[in-house]
Amino acid sequence: xxxxxxxxxxxxxxxxxxxxxxxxxxxxxxxxxxxxxxxxxxxxxxxxxxxxxxxxxxxxxxxxxxxxxxxxxxxxxxxxxxxxxxxxxxxxxxxxxxxxxxxxxxxxxxxxxxxxxxxxxxxxxxxxxxxxxxxxxxxxxxxxxxxxxxxxxxxxxxxxxxxxxxxxxxxxxxxxxxxxxxxxxxxxxxxxxxxxxxxxxxxxxxxxxxxxxxxxxxxxxxxxxxxxxxxxxxxxxxxxxxxxxxxxxxxxxxxxxxxxxxxxxxxxxxxxxxxxxxxxxxxxxxxxxxxxxxxxxxxxxxxxxxxxxxxxxxxxxxxxxxxxxxxxxxxxxxxxxxxxxxxxxxxxxxxxxxxxxxxxxxxxxxxxxxxxxxxxxxxxxxxxxxxxxxxxxxxxxxxxxxxxxxxxxxxxxxxxxxxxxxxxxxxxxxxxxxxxx
Numbered sequence: 001x002x003x004x005x006x007x008x009x010x011x012x013x014x015x016x017x018x019x020x021x022x023x024x025x026x027x028x029x030x031x032x033x034x035x036x037x038x039x040x041x042x043x044x045x046x047x048x049x050x051x052x053x054x055x056x057x058x059x060x061x062x063x064x065x066x067x068x069x070x071x072x073x074x075x076x077x078x079x080x081x082x083x084x085x086x087x088x089x090x091x092x093x094x095x096x097x098x099x100x101x102x103x104x105x106x107x108x109x110x111x112x113x114x115x116x117x118x119x120x121x122x123x124x125x126x127x128x129x130x131x132x133x134x135x136x137x138x139x140x141x142x143x144x145x146x147x148x149x150x151x152x153x154x155x156x157x158x159x160x161x162x163x164x165x166x167x168x169x170x171x172x173x174x175x176x177x178x179x180x181x182x183x184x185x186x187x188x189x190x191x192x193x194x195x196x197x198x199x200x201x202x203x204x205x206x207x208x209x210x211x212x213x214x215x216x217x218x219x220x221x222x223x224x225x226x227x228x229x230x231x232x233x234x235x236x237x238x239x240x241x242x243x244x245x246x247x248x249x250x251x252x253x254x255x256x257x258x259x260x261x262x263x264x265x266x267x268x269x270x271x272x273x274x275x276x277x278x279x280x281x282x283x284x285x286x287x288x289x290x291x292x293x294x295x296x297x298x299x300x301x302x303x304x305x306x307x308x309x310x311x312x313x314x315x316x317x318x319x320x321x322x323x324x325x326x327x328x329x330x331x332x333x334x335x336x337x338x339x340x341x342x343x344x345x346x347x348x349x350x351x352x353x354x355x356x357x358x359x360x361x362x363x364x365x366x367x368x369x370x371x372x373x374x375x376x377x378x379x380x381x382x383x384x385x386x387x388x389x390x391x392x393x394x395x396x397x398x399x400x401x402x403x404x405x406x407x408x409x410x411x412x413x414x415x416x417x418x419x420x421x422x423x424x425x426x427x428x429x430x431x432x433x434x435x436x437x
Contacts, residue, residue, distance in 0.1 A: 032097035043368035062119035084124030100166035105185030123168030152186035201260035259296035350403030
């Protein structure tokens with residue numbers, strides 16, 4: 001059994017509500033807090049759409065894999081030292097996030113020669129590969145499965161601790177459906193679909209039971225050989241790869257996963273009991289409340305251990321015909337903090353596709369929109385224990401208010417009149433540098 005050199009992450013939480021009802025038509029609500037070592041720099045970058053040469057390869061964090069003929073424009077939130085990402089979205093309206101998990105097959109991630117993590121694809125690499133290629137949530141899952149089976153997952157997951165490795169779970173969503181994909185060992189997997197009107201959350205744990213849509217080819221026979229499962233009942237993924245066939249501790253009764261489930265149930269109940277449908281802004285604000293919940297540990301704060309080092313909320317509107325029966329033009333909206341945690345005072349800043357910066361550089365990967373500088377400033381404030389003055393908090397809240405106001409239109413807002421994500425970051429930097437306290 002693999003023993004992690006670093007403590008397991010305690011605050012990665014990912015949420016989805018598929019086709020939540022709103023005044024402007026149904027939309028999918030997605031949110032994630034990324035839990036990583038508190039001193040690890042994060043950035044929010046845009047990757048442009050790009051055509052690639054035949055037989056081109058892409059260098060991921062540790063290994064290279066064949067490149068696709070064309071990759072999609074993406075916005076990614078990631079630790080700055082690696083190639084992949086913790087969460088992100090693409091121009092096709094697909095969002096995704098990954099989390100660390102641990103199964104009974106975790107020792108497959110270790111090299112048989114010296115017991116160190118075998119360098120393959122990080123889960124964060126697989127997530128980026130899926131977002132660059134996936135034109136729907138289901139397609140993104142298929143991309144993940146392809147790379148898992150062809151190349152396997154594994155490798156040091158922290159720049160400062162090269163013995164730390166883990167298996168991964170993923171949550172992908174689009175306007176119509178969502179999928180949880182969970183992995184075990186180097187290349188085993190199971191997925192579960194979340195349909196319209198349903199919600200789901202994951203929190204660093206195995207969560208798929210017997211409602212899976214598909215599992216990897218050899219996993220059922222492998223679990224039966226190990227005595228973790230039997231042929232008399234439908235294969236229970238969590239019971240088999242997570243508990244070795246035991247029924248103890250399988251139900252979600254406490255912790256962040258249970259708190260997250262209650263949050264989603266409460267949001268649904270609020271919506272169902274209101275006399276009229278709510279705006280997309282209402283849904284995004286409810287998700288922000290969830291991701292800022294420090295009491296449950298969903299927003300985890302620690303100056304020297306793990307903490308919520310980045311946060312994302314996305315609203316993916318259903319594409320509906322307009323009054324002349326022409327395809328709709330509704331724009332997905334994505335919000336990123338780009339700072340140490342969503343409770344420190346940093347606002348969620350709006351990103352929409354296409355990124356206006358694309359016209360400046362169509363071929364090369366753009367910079368981080370100064371989000372590393374922003375992350376460093378918030379990190380410095382956290383270490384110095386600065387108490388934020390009301391004047392600064394009010395000024396920062398106006399950035400988030402501008403981004404949220406984007407959701408109050410008809411979904412066809414001229415994005416050229418909206419402040420860019422980079423512009424919002426610059427405003428935030430100026431406020432932090434010019435207003436003391």
